[in-house]
Amino acid sequence: MTRYLMICNAYPTRDKVYANGFLHRRVKAYQTYGIEVDVIVMTTRVMKDRFHDGVHIKYMDQHQVASFLKENHYPTVLFHFINPKMFHGITQLPKAERPNIVVWLHGFEAEAWHRRYYNFLSDIESLDAMLERKDTVFETQRSFLREIMTSSDYSIRFVYVSRRFKELYVDPYTGVVPKEYYIIPNIVDDQLFPYRQKVKTDRLNLCSIRPYTARNYANDLTVDFIMALSRKRYFSKLTFDLYGDGPLFEVVTEPLKRYGNVNLHQSFVPQNEIPDIHESHGVFICPTRHDSQGVSIGEAMSSGLVPLSNDVGGVPEFVEHGKTGMLAPRDDVETMVENFDHLYKHPKTFMEMSAEASRSIHRQAGVEAVIKQEMEVIQNGWS
Amino acid sequence: MAGVDWKKAYHDLESHIEHIMKETSTLVHNAVPELRINEVARNDQNGLLEIIIDATGARMKYALYLIDRTGKHETIKRPYQQSNTFLLDVPGGKYTLQAFVQEDGAADQTASVKINFRHDRVDDDE
Structure with a gap:
């Protein structure tokens, strides 16, 4: 059986189940289609090999990867969250011995330094640190991406998780478009998040499941949205459940404590518990300032929730406003309220949207849809 | 490209x-700039002691105490005023100056500094 190699910056283990969990789901899905993948996690720490849920994980630095690749031949190497150190081992191989390469671009590794400005404007030290990283880390990364996107020394393909992510963020950042690229979203696991039919009253139960670690998750907009909605006559009929944890949780959610119908659950939600939360709600509050795809939005849609989000980044490629969800312009709380108001007043529309959201995301990003495309990219058509 | x-x-x-x-x-x-006194300057203005309080803040007002360290003269207390400059007619001697700055409308936002100095008065007729 042909084995492939995945090189990444983090991979789940028993101790850290959620570190890049979506990579593990990918590897497990490949296994069901007969593809076995070895995993290398880049690290300078000395760590023993681990086995997690049937996957062999090695931990190596760039030099060890280079030695490993010289001694072990893989037809194709798969990169996630690539950087120059991760790629070093490939450059050390003679050109004729280099494997085929597939590089997935997910977000921060292929974006300009200023994209998430709201995360470093809170104090001058953070801003100064980012300005320094602009010239060191980001320029190095940009040059590296440009190099591998244009070099004829590698047989290389690129996978972007959304077209808007590619065209609005990555293309202008690198200034080049690779010869071979594909647009394939991350998996939205329709098996873990099956559609469960909603009833009209489910639209009165809204939930949010988000990290409270950075402002790009826009939890402040969730709070502003609920506070604006509290002026509606029907507000007391609604229930809100906010799940998540992080340094920003308490300060951001503080204004909501006065509302008896807002339940704050300060905890990280294990992924296997999310479907149950989805089952008891009908609307998913998910404003965002930055998302190359919005996997958690997709998961809620898969379960049959109608998402309330923003026309930002890759989100509009997965949420069609008025058909599979409701989108407001960026930072526009007033429109978010109008959007929910529409759902409240049109329960039939809510029901239709719920079903269509699930169908749509399954078609676009379900396990079978994504894995078939990825297998095609990994295995076929290499010259 | x-x-x-x-x-x-x-x-x-x-x-x-x-x-x-x-x-x-x-x-x-x-x-909001943090309220603070940067410097207190002293000059002789035709025999008078000129005190200038240089501070950072918003909509500030200034006051001072001038304490005679020998105890011969009563402490001079100048109440809060808009100008940062004070002109004092005091004899030469050793003094402690306590300068205050406050943000207008925020009595709880006050900064102060104390300095000791010797004032050598130069009279016009000398």
């Missing part, structure tokens, strides 16, 4: 910059 939709990217960047500027506007509006 061929393939990058620069026009589309430029429009997105314009929107991005607008949001950065809005964020900056909020930060600037909410930025």
Whole structure:
């Protein structure tokens, strides 16, 4: 059986189940289609090999990867969250011995330094640190991406998780478009998040499941949205459940404590518990300032929730406003309220949207849809 | 280079910059300089002691105590005023100056500093 190699910056283990969990789901899905993948996690720490849920994980630095690749031949190497150190081992191989390469671009590794400005404007030290990283880390990364996107020394393909992510963020950042690229979203696991039919009253139960670690998750907009909605006559009929944890949780959610119908659950939600939360709600509050795809939005849609989000980044490629969800312009709380108001007043529309959201995301990003495309990219058509 | 939709990217960047500027506007509006006294300068103005309080803050007012360290003269207390400059007619001697700055309308926001100095008065007729 042909084995492939995945090189990444983090991979789940028993101790850290959620570190890049979506990579593990990918590897497990490949296994069901007969593809076995070895995993290398880049690290300078000395760590023993681990086995997690049937996957062999090695931990190596760039030099060890280079030695490993010289001694072990893989037809194709798969990169996630690539950087120059991760790629070093490939450059050390003679050109004729280099494997085929597939590089997935997910977000921060292929974006300009200023994209998430709201995360470093809170104090001058953070801003100064980012300005320094602009010239060191980001320029190095940009040059590296440009190099591998244009070099004829590698047989290389690129996978972007959304077209808007590619065209609005990555293309202008690198200034080049690779010869071979594909647009394939991350998996939205329709098996873990099956559609469960909603009833009209489910639209009165809204939930949010988000990290409270950075402002790009826009939890402040969730709070502003609920506070604006509290002026509606029907507000007391609604229930809100906010799940998540992080340094920003308490300060951001503080204004909501006065509302008896807002339940704050300060905890990280294990992924296997999310479907149950989805089952008891009908609307998913998910404003965002930055998302190359919005996997958690997709998961809620898969379960049959109608998402309330923003026309930002890759989100509009997965949420069609008025058909599979409701989108407001960026930072526009007033429109978010109008959007929910529409759902409240049109329960039939809510029901239709719920079903269509699930169908749509399954078609676009379900396990079978994504894995078939990825297998095609990994295995076929290499010259 | 061929393939990058620069026009589309430029429009997105314009929107991005607008949001950065809005964020900056909020930060600037909410930025309050920390109230502090930078320096207290002393000059002789035709025999009078001129005290200038240099401070950082918003809408400030200034006051001072001038304490005669030998105890021969009563302490001079000048109440809060808008100007940062005080002219005092005092004899030469050793003094302790306590300078105060307060933000207008915020009596709980006060900064002060104490300095000791010797005032050598130079009279016009000397």
